[in-house]
Amino acid sequence: xxxxxxxxxxxxxxxxxxxxxxxxxxxxxxxxxxxxxxxxxxxxxxxxxxxxxxxxxxxxxxxxxxxxxxxxxxxxxxxxxxxxxxxxxxxxxxxxxxxxxxxxxxxxxxxxxxxxxxxxxxxxxxxxxxxxxxxxxxxxxxxxxxxxxxxxxxxxxxxxxxxxxxxxxxxxxxxxxxxxxxxxxxxxxxxxxxxxxxxxxxxxxxxxxxxxxxxxxxxxxxxxxxxxxxxxxxxxxxxxxxxxxxxxxxxxxxxxxxxxx
Ligand code: NAP
Numbered sequence: 001x002x003x004x005x006x007x008x009x010x011x012x013x014x015x016x017x018x019x020x021x022x023x024x025x026x027x028x029x030x031x032x033x034x035x036x037x038x039x040x041x042x043x044x045x046x047x048x049x050x051x052x053x054x055x056x057x058x059x060x061x062x063x064x065x066x067x068x069x070x071x072x073x074x075x076x077x078x079x080x081x082x083x084x085x086x087x088x089x090x091x092x093x094x095x096x097x098x099x100x101x102x103x104x105x106x107x108x109x110x111x112x113x114x115x116x117x118x119x120x121x122x123x124x125x126x127x128x129x130x131x132x133x134x135x136x137x138x139x140x141x142x143x144x145x146x147x148x149x150x151x152x153x154x155x156x157x158x159x160x161x162x163x164x165x166x167x168x169x170x171x172x173x174x175x176x177x178x179x180x181x182x183x184x185x186x187x188x189x190x191x192x193x194x195x196x197x198x199x200x201x202x203x204x205x206x207x208x209x210x211x212x213x214x215x216x217x218x219x220x221x222x223x224x225x226x227x228x229x230x231x232x233x234x235x236x237x238x239x240x241x242x243x244x245x246x247x248x249x250x251x252x253x254x255x256x257x258x259x260x261x
Contacts, residue, residue, distance in 0.1 A: 005236050008035030011085040012235070013077075015041045015068060015129060016094035019050050021196045023146055024094030026224035027231040031090070032058055034232065039084060041066040041077050068095050068125035078132040088136040090235045093129055093145035096198055097121040098161045103203055107159040118160045123167035130175050130186070139183035142235045145172065146227075147188045147246060149254045157203045169246045176244030185243035187234045192222045192250030217252035 012031050017024040031038050037060030042051050055061040064080050066073040098118035126145050150158035151165035176186040193209045213221045230249045233239045
């Protein structure tokens with residue numbers, strides 16, 4: 001089934017694309033296919049050539065470096081959004097990070113520094129980006145981020161990232177509550193395991209990927225394209241009645257406690 005969505009009058013900012021495998025890019029591809037104009041922010045100059053390559057020849061795109069934990073960078077980024085677009089319809093937060101040391105050992109041994117870094121980068125930046133976006137967002141505006149089921153159930157080695165994702169999901173509800181009066185919706189997409197750079201830093205990710213596919217009712221993992229499709233639904237007016245939600249796209253893996261053959 002194909003659904004035609006016309007976003008040619010819409011504008012979006014996608015934060016957190018590292019390469020063509022990034023979930024942020026899977027979402028951007030759907031927005032671009034629908035005619036949306038899209039700006040991209042990337043953390044460091046290291047990623048600039050990749051972003052330039054991905055956006056080459058794509059009308060209405062632009063890129064800007066911004067560390068999401070830097071207030072100065074966010075101020076400059078949203079000034080660029082205002083200059084390029086005048087307003088913003090959609091904000092995509094596709095950012096997550098925890099120091100590797102926090103995911104190798106026991107959760108019990110999480111250091112304050114690793115805790116603060118993981119929660120700052122992976123959860124607080126949604127709040128700060130939404131605050132910077134607020135003056136530019138119009139009625140019908142929509143924000144999505146990416147979360148993972150380790151917020152709800154224990155996933156070995158996910159450790160403090162599970163806590164950060166729980167904070168992100170709670171922040172989604174609080175932001176939705178405050179921005180609803182302005183007609184702006186906020187949701188988070190809980191994606192099943194996908195082979196990206198961020199995923200590679202999770203110890204045992206390969207096993208997690210295989211086991212999720214085995215236990216999922218659909219007998220496979222969800223795909224980045226399916227994440228993009230859900231994001232298109234949630235961002236556009238197709239999802240106009242949905243806000244404050246954590247919406248799963250994981251081929252159903254999260255509903256299973258165990259699978260008996
Ligand atoms: P990805 O391609 O590595 O994207 C993560 C992005 O976050 C990278 O571009 C990274 O930049 C950026 N980032 C990290 N710290 C940043 C900061 N301080 N400022 C700005 N950007 C920063 O991996 P991904 O899997 O697509 O991750 C996107 C989101 O999906 C994350 O929230 C992740 O937790 C979530 N998610 C992923 C999966 C999965 O299995 N892949 C499942 C569920 C949810 P650098 O490369 O420069 O660090």
